[in-house]
Amino acid sequence: MTRIDLSRYAPPGTNIRQEIKVLCAGLFFAACCAVLVYGIALRQAYADLFELSYLGVERVLRPDAVMPPFDVLLHRGLWLFYLLALCALANAVLFHLSYYTGGSKSIYLMRRLPQRWELVRRDITLPLLGAAICLLSALALRLLFLGVYYLITPPQCLP
Incomplete structure (x- = not known):
């Protein structure tokens, strides 16, 4: 298996392993x-579909029961993924500012390189990749939640 050298896509001196660990911790x-947010909302909505029987022993599906729409249950369950994607994009600014710190001021060297887009590539590649991973993770979780929604909800209670 070939490993991709990510150091070519980051500013010099960037600890790429640390960047990956932070992204993974944020995703987790x-x-x-x-x-947690979706599970609590789904459990409450599912419980509202039923009422106790006359003897109070078993739950019976209410005749007028309708499950709330999926988007209402999900509400803001994925907002941390979007926030994490924005933070990943903001990291591009931090990467660019890192050239101005330190005694060597490597921004002057980066501007003199023969490859015109080297500075831009090193500034935005990893942040864009991190933001894309965040958004794809949110999409995958949304699809998983949608599958659980349709699996759990009785067919006659679908909106």
């Missing part, structure tokens, strides 16, 4: 929060 936290 966002996924946990999304599962």
Whole structure:
């Protein structure tokens, strides 16, 4: 298996392993929060479909029961993924500012390189990749939640 050298796409001196760890930790936290928010909303909406029987022993589906639409249940469950994507894009600014720090001021060297777009490529490649990973993760989780929604909801209760 060939490894991609990500150091070619980051400013010199960037700890790429640390950047990946931070992104993975953010994705894990966002996924946990999304599962918790959606799980609580889905459980409450599912419980509202039923009422206790006359004897109070078993639950019976209410005749007028309708499950809320999927988007209402999901509400803002994925907002941390979008926030994380914005933070990843903001990292491009931090990458660019890193050339101005330090004693060597490597911005002057980067501007003299023969490849005209080298500075831009090193500034935006990893942030764009991180933002894309965040958005694709949000999409995958949304599709998973939608599958659970249709699996859990009784067919006669679908909106």
